[in-house]
Amino acid sequence: MTSAVPDRASLESAVALACRAPSLHNSQPWRWVVDRYGLSLFSDPDRLLPATDDFGRQMVISCGAALNHLEYAFAAQGWGIDIDRMPARADRELLATVGMFHQREIVPDDARLAEAIPTRSTDRLPFAAPPSWDETTPHLQAVSERSGVRLVVLGERSRAALEEASLRLSGLRGGNPVYQAELRWWAGHPDPFPQGVPEAALPSATQRRSVSLARDFPSGTAASADPAALQDQAAILLLTTDADSRLDWLRCGEALSAVLLTCASRGLATCPVTHLTEMPATRTLVRDLSSDPGLPQVLIRVGVATHEQTLPTTSRRPLSEVLFKVRPTPPE
Ligand SMILES: Cc1cc2nc3c(=O)[nH]c(=O)nc-3n(C[C@H](O)[C@H](O)[C@H](O)COP(=O)(O)O)c2cc1C
Incomplete structure (x- = not known):
């Protein structure tokens, strides 16, 4: 060639x-x-x-x-x-x-x-359960495997433990001024900056409670069609690698992209979630909850969007x- x-x-x-x-x-x-x-x-x-x-x-x-x-x-x-x-x-x-x-x-x-x-964007609102999930997951696993990265589907039993750990971590990090300053520097601004997470991409104060498995971003303006009625029913995926080298991380990013784009091409909404894999204790918990011996890198929520209007692209x-x-x- x-x-x-x-x-x-x-x-x-x-x-x-x-x-x-x-x-x-x-x-x-x-x-x-x-x-x-x-x-x-x-x-x-x-x-x-x-x-x-x-x-x-x-x-x-x-x-x-x-x-x-x-x-x-x-x-x-x-x-x-x-x-x-x-x-x-x-x-x-x-x-x-x-x-x-x-x-x-x-x-x-x-x-x-x-x-x-x-058409892909990160959707932090609650999702309805993804349809035909048993048919979709082998496909997503194959897509991820192409980069040498394993994709694990975390069952319903893991949800409560992950949500609880997420809430505990938010509490812990709420008292970390350096982390909070960095988060607020990057997220929640009304003006259109060419970087960072704008407030239009972040759930409103009431809506934030509907998704417990979420990083504790500042409140924004995004809301579902019926914010009162919804609890998150997203499927939860986990990408794992055998080791923690820079090559593993690069390949993990490639797999993440391929999985998110495959979901978007099938009309599914997605949200990468990484606050739990940032801290050693919660990373170990995620590893224990999965059936996979690999190192947890990125969780992904997948489901059907619950807002009527498309979220503005960042x-x-x-x-x-x-x-x-x-x-x-x-x-x-
Ligand atoms: C490595 C990585 C980690 C991320 N972690 C989170 C996260 O913990 N919570 C979240 O809501 N979004 C997370 N995201 C999504 C980014 O915030 C998002 O990609 C970025 O704001 C750009 O917006 P877009 O995806 O809508 O284009 C992550 C993305 C990547 C690649």
Whole structure:
């Protein structure tokens, strides 16, 4: 296969779609660098959230999600990609290099997932139970396995324990001023910023009580059609990896993206949930609740949306801030 680089418009549109990927608090911790051989993906340590994500695990997971979005964005344009993950041991920020080649045909499944990119968003409102769930889960498991990441369905018995742990953790973190300052810096602002979680994407004060398995964000303005009537009936999924290396995190992000886009393409609403896997005690609890020996990385709520109007999409940073022709040299 001969490698090539698409024209500027195609490349920019694929990277723009990749940047629609989910990221911790919409921090968008990625940088793309294009040269005549292809693209490189770097994590951006200036966008690390130290009080929430001290080791940068979720920063790398977020970048993995962007890498997977890129793959589908290119596939829908008739480009295949060759990914070399963690190609340089000495450069921790370089997560992947991506070579491109012309594909003979566009695979309909890939095109469907690319089409789902602009329609996917994180929905933090309560969900109705997902229909045909027994038929959907093997498919989601296969999608996740392609990245070497296991997807576990947590049964109803786990729900109460997870919800209780979530409430306890919210209480604990309520008294942590550094965590709270970081959360409030990133989330709950009325103005349209090109980063962070806007108040329109956060449940209203009354609605917050309907979803116990949720990070304790500030209150927002999002509400279900009938806020009084609903308790969350989301199915709960867990992504696990064998180890906790940066490669595991990157692959986990790729699996997360593929699972979220598959759900979106089937009309299902989703919400990644990571506060419980951030703290050692609650991470151990999640591991004990799952039938899987792997390390819990990301929980995902999946179900049917309960709001009438589509939630507004969250903003992204302009391409000029994340896509560069050559790798910028750090200041002396
Ligand atoms: C690694 C990671 C962790 C996340 N953790 C949470 C979380 O704990 N709670 C939540 O409501 N959303 C979580 N999200 C979703 C992000 O907040 C969301 O992707 C971001 O605000 C952009 O919005 P969008 O997904 O609607 O495009 C997470 C996303 C990623 C990739």
